[in-house]
Amino acid sequence: MVKLTMVGRVSDGLPLAQGPRYTIEENNNFLFYKQQAEFILKEISKGALAHSKMTIHIDHHCFNHLVDNGIIFITLCDSSYPRKLAFHYLQDLQKEFEKFDNRLIEKITRPYSFVKFDSIIGNIRRQYMDTRTQANLSKLNANRKQDVDIVTKHISEILERRQNAEIPDRIFVTPQTVIALKWTPITTIVVVVVVLLWASLVLTDHIIIS
Numbered sequence: 289m290v291k292l293t294m295v296g297r298v299s300d301g302l303p304l305a306q307g308p309r310y311t312i313e314e315n316n317n318f319l320f321y322k323q324q325a326e327f328i329l330k331e332i333s334k335g336a337l338a339h340s341k342m343t344i345h346i347d348h349h350c351f352n353h354l355v356d357n358g359i360i361f362i363t364l365c366d367s368s369y370p371r372k373l374a375f376h377y378l379q380d381l382q383k384e385f386e387k388f389d390n391r392l393i394e395k396i397t398r399p400y401s402f403v404k405f406d407s408i409i410g411n412i413r414r415q416y417m418d419t420r421t422q423a424n425l426s427k428l429n430a431n432r433k434q435d436v437d438i439v440t441k442h443i444s445e446i447l448e449r450r451q452n453a454e455i456p457d458r459i460f461v462t463p464q465t466v467i468a469l470k471w472t473p474i475t476t477i478v479v480v481v482v483v484l485l486w487a488s489l490v491l492t493d494h495i496i497i498s
Contacts, residue, residue: 290417295360304405388405
C-alpha cells in the first residue's frame with residue numbers, strides 16, 4: 289500500500305507537494321516518516337544519494353524514489369508492496385508533473401505550497417491501492433524477465449554516512465577551540481605579570497627620583 293508521497297526539488301531540497309494522509313492507524317507515525325522523507329530529499333539535493341532510482345528500507349516499510357529533470361518523487365510503501373508497481377506509480381506522477389510550467393516550479397519558495405499537485409497525487413494513488421486490479425496485474429506481468437537495476441539500502445546506512453561526513457568538520461574546528469581555551473589563561477597570567485612588573489618599576493623609579 290502507498291502510504292506517503294512527497295515531491296521535491298533537487299536544487300535546494302525544498303518539498304513542493306505531498307499526498308494527503310489516509311489511514312487512521314498511521315497518524316502516530318506519519319510525522320516520523322514524513323521527517324525521514326524530508327531527510328532523504330535533502331540527502332539527494334546534497335548529492336549524497338546519486339542514484340536516480342533507489343529503494344531505502346526503514347522498519348517494515350520502504351521508501352522508493354525517482355529523480356527526473358530536477359524533481360524528486362518519493363513514496364513510502366509497505367515492504368510487501370511490489371516495488372515494480374511503486375515505481376510505476378512514481379513514473380505516473382512524473383508524467384503528470386511534466387505538464388506544469390518549469391518557471392512556476394522554480395518560483396515556489398514555501399514548503400508544500402504547490403497544492404495543485406496534491407489532488408493529482410491522491411487521484412493517481414487510488415489507482416495503485418489494489419495490486420490485484422487488471423491494470424496493475426498487467427504492469428506487474430509486463431517484462432517479467434527484465435530485472436530493474438535499482439540500488440537498495442537501509443536508512444541506517446544513510447544516517448551513519450551522514451554522521452561520518454560531519455566528523456571531519458568537528459575535527460577541524462575542535463583543535464582550534466581547544467588550543468584557544470588552553471592558551472587563554474596562560475596569556476592572561478603573562479599579561480598580568482608584565483603589568484605588575486611594569487608598575488613596580490615605575491613606582492621604584494618614582495621613589496628613587498623623589
